[in-house]
Amino acid sequence: MEKGIFKESVTSPASPQYDSSDSDSFQYTTEVGGNTSKATYQEASGAPVEVNSPLGYSVGPVTVIFLNLSKMIGTGVFSTPSNVLTGAGSVGLSLLYWVIGYLMASSSLSVYMEFASCFPSRSGSEVVYLEQSYPRPKYFFPTVFAMQTVLFSFSSSNAVVLAQYLFQLADAESTPWKLKGVAAASYTVAVLVLAFNTRWSLRIANTIGVVKLITLIFIGISGLVVLGGHTSVPDPKANFRNAFDGSGAATVYGTTNALVKVMFSYAGFENAFNVVNEVRNPTKTLRWSAPLSLGLTATLYILANIAYFSAASKEEILESKVVAAGLFFEKVFGSSGAATALNFLICLSAFGNLLAVLIGQSRMLRECGRQGVLPWTSFWTSTRPFGTPLGPYLVKWGFTMLMILAPPAGNAFNFIVDMGTYPGSIFSLILAIGLVITRQRRKRLNLGAPDYQTWHVTVGFSILSNLYMVAMPWYPPSTGAKGGDVSFWYATYCAVAIGIIALCGVYYYVWIQLLPRLQGFKWEQTVLTLDDGATAHKMVKVKKES
Secondary structure (H helix, E strand, O other): OOOOOEEEEEOOOOOOEEEOOOOOOOEEEEEEOOOOOOEEEEEOOOOOOOOOOOOOOOEOHHHHHHHHHHHHOOOHHHHOHHHHHHHHOOHHHHHHHHHHHHHHHHHHHHHHHHHHHHOOOOOOOHHHHHHHHOOOOOOHHHHHHHHHHHHOOOOHHHHHHHHHHHHHHHOOOOOHHHHHHHHHHHHHHHHHHHOOOHHHHHHHHHHHHHHHHHHHHHHHHHHHHHHOOOOOOOOOOHHHHOOOOOHHHOOHHHHHHHHHHHHHHHOOOOHHHHHHHHEOOHHHHHHHHHHHHHHHHHHHHHHHHHHHHHHOOHHHHHHOOOOHHHHHHHHHHOOOHHHHHHHHHHHHHHHHHHHHHHHHHHHHHHHHHHOOOOOOHHHHHOOOOOOOOHHHHHHHHHHHHHHHHOOOHHHHHHHHHHHHHHHHHHHHHHHHHHHHHHHHHHHHOOOOOOOOOOOHHHHHHHHHHHHHHHHHHHOOOOOOOOOOOOOOOOOHHHHHHHHHHHHHHHHHHHHHHHHHHHHOEEEEEEEEEOOOOOEEEEEEEEEOOO
């Protein structure tokens, strides 16, 4: 197509628009899904709206809250406080980082909420929002994001921490391979729990979510009791007397590393946006339930950290590595049955996190498949035979097994946490910028503002905070290139993450651009309808006319 002024072919309600800023013509479709009376108005190359969701409409406000809360409250708040304290240098600054992390997560949450209001009948969160923000070059963002979503679809770090707590619960010695074996078995059980029924899988996840919420509330209240001097802890206020002592020793690398760990703990505030098409009246439901889940989680995180600092010395927490909560139980309850029971509840909390992540990311993977840019469209899209996204579940299981068994045990946790967080920061930055682009495009099409619109300053803060999280991990530690929290080059996780995304870009170029040119065909989309009612786009080869 020649460059110049292109007509945007638009289906009702808007009239055809003309825009010289786009490099290709845009065609829009509108469809009202079965979950809302609000139309989803989108660029036509995106996956079609499923008017009747084959996964049902079982997600209500309570499930929204616990999908987010259960993904956030997994192992992060129990396992990362020592790393956050190491980076902060002081107790006071460590607590402040948890507040800053909440503000960063809250700004990104607002971006998701506006996108969900624009596309109320599309599940998959970033899959959809990137697809619609950047429709050109055609298939680029869907292909790159789909491939990186598949390659990063592992939950090994949480499974490993669950295994550590299981060994602590059993009061048994572990070896690296015993730990890996228990982690692999735990994740396999989580997949089996969800594989056979969507409605019951949500109910099980909600039940465990309630238990883990009660657990964290109990830790917070226990910490306040300790702080009040009502336990055998000798000096519970010791860490709070000069709370900011040591802040001057904090480095740029330490601050960034601490925030990476904090954001890992908040990861999951967006989980319910992966199931939007299973929520009735999603904009109305999400606008209060999603912020509530994040605010409640942030409050409990801060109370939990106060509990840890009231029960143990700064030095003991720094040495606790990934079992800070276990140290708290030991200090407050000793080796009593109460400590054993609370360790069991933390294991259950970690298991609930595995379920919540599986539920959300399976929908994300399914939406990637519905775009048509992955091979074997039916495998990703079908809900047969149990009415569940079995294909995505199996993919997540396979990659998680690989990441549990392959990395060396000593550096596995910190490296996988960091590598899993970094691509999220990159795409959150691109997504926040994409919201600005989407607003301008909707304005050109005279669509008006969506039902939910976040403040401009909030979008700006989301862009800046995610830019920081993308750029600053490259800043070296003061102790040298191997002075980070792993035994190798400090920025390895950044390089590996970007390398994988770059390979996804190469895959796009070869599959979408190079092969058609060499073999004389072009890709076209056709709508695929499966016998379970699922719909998707499928890429088909069409021979070019000579």
